[in-house]
Amino acid sequence: MPKVLIADKLSTAAVNIFKMRGVEVDVKTGLTKEELLKIVDQYDGIAIRSATKITKDVIAVAKKLKVVGRAGIGVDNVDIPAATAAGVIVMNTPFGNSITTAEHAIALMMALARELPAANASTHAGKWEKNRFMGVELYGKTLGLIGAGNIGSIVADRAKGLKMHVVAFDPYLSAESAEEKGIEKVELDDLLARADFITLHTPLTPETKGILSAEALAKTKKGVRIINCARGGLIDEAALKAALDSGQVAGAALDVFAEEPAKANPLFGNEKVVCTPHLGASTEEAQENVALQVAEQISDYLLTGAIVNALNMPSISAQEAQLVKPWISLAEKLGAFAGQLTETSIQAVEILYEGSAAKLNQRALTQAALAGLLKAHMPEVNMVNAPLVAKERGIKVSETRRDQQGIYEGYIQIKVVTPEMTRAVAGTVFADGHPRLIQVKDIKLDAEFAPNMIYVTNEDKPGFIGRLGTLLGDTKVNIANFTLGRSAPGDDSIALVQVDGEVPQAVLDAIRKLPLVKSAKALKF
Ligand SMILES: NC(=O)c1ccc[n+]([C@@H]2O[C@H](COP(=O)([O-])OP(=O)(O)OC[C@H]3O[C@@H](n4cnc5c(N)ncnc54)[C@H](O)[C@@H]3O)[C@@H](O)[C@H]2O)c1
Numbered sequence: 001m002p003k004v005l006i007a008d009k010l011s012t013a014a015v016n017i018f019k020m021r022g023v024e025v026d027v028k029t030g031l032t033k034e035e036l037l038k039i040v041d042q043y044d045g046i047a048i049r050s051a052t053k054i055t056k057d058v059i060a061v062a063k064k065l066k067v068v069g070r071a072g073i074g075v076d077n078v079d080i081p082a083a084t085a086a087g088v089i090v091m092n093t094p095f096g097n098s099i100t101t102a103e104h105a106i107a108l109m110m111a112l113a114r115e116l117p118a119a120n121a122s123t124h125a126g127k128w129e130k131n132r133f134m135g136v137e138l139y140g141k142t143l144g145l146i147g148a149g150n151i152g153s154i155v156a157d158r159a160k161g162l163k164m165h166v167v168a169f170d171p172y173l174s175a176e177s178a179e180e181k182g183i184e185k186v187e188l189d190d191l192l193a194r195a196d197f198i199t200l201h202t203p204l205t206p207e208t209k210g211i212l213s214a215e216a217l218a219k220t221k222k223g224v225r226i227i228n229c230a231r232g233g234l235i236d237e238a239a240l241k242a243a244l245d246s247g248q249v250a251g252a253a254l255d256v257f258a259e260e261p262a263k264a265n266p267l268f269g270n271e272k273v274v275c276t277p278h279l280g281a282s283t284e285e286a287q288e289n290v291a292l293q294v295a296e297q298i299s300d301y302l303l304t305g306a307i308v309n310a311l312n313m314p315s316i317s318a319q320e321a322q323l324v325k326p327w328i329s330l331a332e333k334l335g336a337f338a339g340q341l342t343e344t345s346i347q348a349v350e351i352l353y354e355g356s357a358a359k360l361n362q363r364a365l366t367q368a369a370l371a372g373l374l375k376a377h378m379p380e381v382n383m384v385n386a387p388l389v390a391k392e393r394g395i396k397v398s399e400t401r402r403d404q405q406g407i408y409e410g411y412i413q414i415k416v417v418t419p420e421m422t423r424a425v426a427g428t429v430f431a432d433g434h435p436r437l438i439q440v441k442d443i444k445l446d447a448e449f450a451p452n453m454i455y456v457t458n459e460d461k462p463g464f465i466g467r468l469g470t471l472l473g474d475t476k477v478n479i480a481n482f483t484l485g486r487s488a489p490g491d492d493s494i495a496l497v498q499v500d501g502e503v504p505q506a507v508l509d510a511i512r513k514l515p516l517v518k519s520a521k522a523l524k525f
């Protein structure tokens with residue numbers, strides 16, 4: 001039974017889902033990094049919110065870990081490259097808290113416009129300072145969105161209801177999509193110059209870090225009000241403090257901070273600043289949504305192989321996972337076969353999916369094929385990191401789909417191009433669900449994959465099979481199965497021998513010395 005750790009406070013709905021689905025679950029929140037490092041190797045999955053950091057060193061010791069599920073959107077607390085390199089899938093729940101967070105941004109904008117927190121504190125203190133507080137209307141004002149994805153778009157929709165004019169800077173927002181949402185797409189400088197309110201809704205990336213820098217703040221309309229419900233690092237906090245002091249910025253409402261938990265911050269104590277402790281996603285509805293979703297997604301992956309909302313793998317539904325599993329195994333084995341026969345650098349990999357194989361999840365199959373291929377010489381490669389490793393090594397990967405043309409209902413062919421040669425191998429999955437090798441170079445055959453095999457190329461002349469059998473018998477290598485293939489009588493031929501156990505190097509050397517043998521290699525699957 002797979003075992004999952006819930007490391008941050010999640011709605012109890014998550015625990016119930018895990019238990020109902022047959023996943024063992026431990027809830028241990030508030031762990032220090034050292035405590036997490038000590039126990040993390042027991043778990044197949046970890047469910048987190050934003051507090052727990054899944055760093056490279058956590059991943060390095062989490063030997064069983066297969067999946068990290070973020071109950072929320074931002075995954076900046078997970079080292080995704082390290083997870084990818086270790087074959088750990090990282091998932092989030094991209095929509096479960098979007099409405100809630102958008103509403104928080106609107107609430108903060110209202111609070112800023114009417115100084116609600118300060119007026120509330122003053123009234124509770126019995127001061128009745130009616131003349132101290134003078135707000136501004138939102139009606140007719142320009143709201144500048146930096147980032148117009150899920151949350152930004154909901155904020156835009158609500159702001160339009162408040163009769164604001166919405167402009168957005170988002171390089172990835174198409175003009176058509178902006179028009180559909182009733183948003184004016186603008187450049188950042190234009191937004192800074194025109195917006196009465198600016199609200200941030202981008203992830204924290206090297207491009208967005210400090211997007212509201214001292215220079216950017218200097219370009220804003222004097223008296224602008226700023227809302228940040230996305231990530232702390234998007235605003236240079238020292239620059240914001242200076243801009244508030246100078247009056248360039250009239251107020252800021254911040255849910256997120258450069259350092260969290262934010263116990264001390266240069267902006268604390270400033271009466272122009274409204275703060276909340278990263279509450280953007282904190283509603284009953286959103287927490288129920290993300291907890292349910294993350295528990296479902298983690299369970300699905302661990303129990304059925306279904307992948308949803310992963311940031312480092314293509315999605316695969318549970319039904320699809322069932323169907324695609326034997327083909328993934330075939331793709332990986334074909335890749336492994338080609339990889340073990342390739343001893344030089346690889347320039348390109350061309351994968352052909354035919355018939356029923358062409359209807360399956362191509363990205364997953366290609367990732368499996370690449371993993372098998374590259375793992376032959378780089379054991380750390382896995383299905384998750386294979387495309388990245390191939391890209392880093394300059395290997396050109398291409399895929400072709402085609403309708404059934406041959407006798408097989410479906411098959412996969414992998415062609416590996418090296419500076420010296422191009423080698424193609426192909427396979428299919430029979431009704432028993434077992435992958436079969438059906439073609440090596442241009443030679444047709446029908447062989448199952450086995451953990452230990454010997455691959456021999458030889459001249460197709462009488463005497464070879466007997467000599468090979470005798471040699472293996474004499475050296476106590478037991479033959480489990482023997483498959484032969486040749487392009488034409490007397491031409492080059494192939495022998496694929498399934499053997500029980502590893503093939504000693506001395507035996508391989510002896511095979512290579514047999515008459516008619518051109519090459520011999522031990523293969524492992
Ligand atoms: N305060 C909270 O509790 C809370 C809750 C939920 C989400 N968030 C944060 O809100 C942010 C947005 O979430 P979302 O669901 O809308 O994400 P999203 O991916 O749907 O949208 C992000 C948008 O940012 C845009 N973007 C990326 N780089 C950009 C750049 N350099 N300049 C301008 N725009 C850029 C993208 O094109 C995209 O449209 C995330 O960082 C998330 O972590 C915070």
Ligand SMILES: O=C(O)CC[C@@H](O)C(=O)O
Pocket residue numbers: 049050071072073074075097278280281282
């Ligand atoms: O879990 C939370 O409370 C915050 C979530 C939020 O930052 C997110 O990115 O989804």
